[in-house]
Amino acid sequence: MFESSLCQILFYVLAAVAVLCAIGVVAYRNPVNSAMCMAMSFAMVAAIFFGMGAQFLGIVQLIVYAGAILVLFLFVVMMLDIHDERSSSNYVHAAMGVLIAGFFAGLVINVSLGLPGATDNPCPAKTLCSSFGELLIGDARTVSEAPAAAARYGGALPELSAAAAARLENPAISEADAARATSISDVKLLGKCLYTHYNIAFVILSFALLSGTVGAVALARKIRKD
């Protein structure tokens, strides 16, 4: 009651601000304004993560994107002192952009509506919230297997409770101790999921980042001709 209604209201407010800021990123002519809008947008997305109980994801969003990457953006924009962009209205570019953005938006909407019980709830955040827990907790279950999970729970995903998470973390835990658990440690759940189920993808991604770093160093290094 209290939590779910608050969650819904907050979700809509934060999502609206995030979308407005995202529009601001493209609409502003001044690159610094765009960058600040992007920072606001990232912060709002982090806040939505917090509202869903995914505290770790939210804070990582803040540290990595708002705290590091975007500051570097701002740094470069200020250092180069780029003035107002004069946009050349190229319709081909605009159409390409709309196509690509539409493709990804459709992908996200398809996945979230494809989750069991997505249309039961007036607020998609609520469903996403519980399905987030489902994806993490069921270490073998992924989006593609969601129908199977849905059949098991009769069309709607179960709500993620702290007790269930505690039981999952420590199967030997007594029922009384599990009931006393107050919060879900999504750091542990996420870590377990990343390092077991998605381990190979994770390692490949780290190699991609490493090669990027090596490439940047190679580009930045001055090669002496003497």
Next chain:
Amino acid sequence: MDAIINWYNDLMSNEIWFYLIHTLLKLVLMFAVILAFVVLSVWIERRVAGWIQDRPGPNRAGLPLFLLERFGSKEKQPLKNWLHFFGIPETCWIAKLCTWLRLDREIPCWGLIQPCLDGGKLFLKQETTPSYVRKFYFILAPMLVLGPPLVAAAVVPFASEVNTCYGNISMCVANLDIGPLWIFAISGLSVYGLTLAGWSSNSKFPFLGGLRATAQLISYEVSMGLSIIPLLMMFGTLNLQQIVQFQADNGWTLLPLWGEGLGWQRWAMMLPLGISFIIFVTCVFAEANRTPFDMAECETDLVAGYHAEYSSMKFASFFMGEYAAMVIGSAVVVTLFLGGWSIGFGADAALAAYSEWLAVLCQFCMFVVKLLAFIFFFVWVRWTLPRFRWDQVMKLGWLYFLEITVANIFLAAAIMYFIK
């Protein structure tokens, strides 16, 4: 009377109201303590600086007695009035001592009034906004510097838990499962304030100062985050309240002398933990932008750095933001390495068994004492070490600290795996 008690009972029995009320109370307490410490640390800074440089520092400002003259007392000098009242002659040694202690002019309190007077002065100063600045960001920047450290303080636990008849109260504003990360993320946002201040001032030295501040903060954030991983491996949790509880039970991170903290593994862990401590504290110094790391505002190169164009309360916001960051940094070091609120040697459990509220009170005092001690250390370092050169700061961050912290993680893992 019964109606009031009943109403109070009803109110507190409601889970939501109970939560709101105790959180609000803790919020106000935390905010007041942090702001009081900001003021206090300015005074500590100036007194310790004076002490180190063999000069008195601000030791004069007391509660002035001319206020008494204005309101009521007809006599020019209240001291004479009082001496007369007790029948002490004005040439007596007591009178001379009182005059020597300046009791005829003010009530002395070791110059503690000085920061308040400074604050008043900053409020009353003329505020000039240069015509060439980018107005919106110029005004936004000081807020972005002062705000984050105050928000980051929300997760720092200042005492343990209390079981009341209405429910459990954990003595920190937000008992999040991601404590240290929250502090890093939120205090990392103050980079925006520094960058925007430098850029929006639209003049050369502030811009250079802003760039330096940004580069330095980002560089040292990396080592700062990596350096505490050995600790987190030992604690096995990111919840700051649980981390301090662990230290209360098993010995402080740097002082494992009681509880189950005496095994071989724990003693071997002292090596990586010590390295972590040194690197983390250095990074906290760098993050707080203070000497020896005050590259962003060093007078010899950059006039005053990113806040050169600011005046009056806007300058004071930067000033307060710097001291707030220092207080929060000290609080984090105390929480992670020096046992937080824990009194130590098993005294916490004993006190809590006697009375939980008494334990909480003692723990709060202990936390404040540790915080003051670490702030003293902070100031001591500032007035002892000379400023680095810019390239030395970058080299230290990227070439030494980053490598040492990564190696340190592996060292800690090896110790935890091989030594039982």
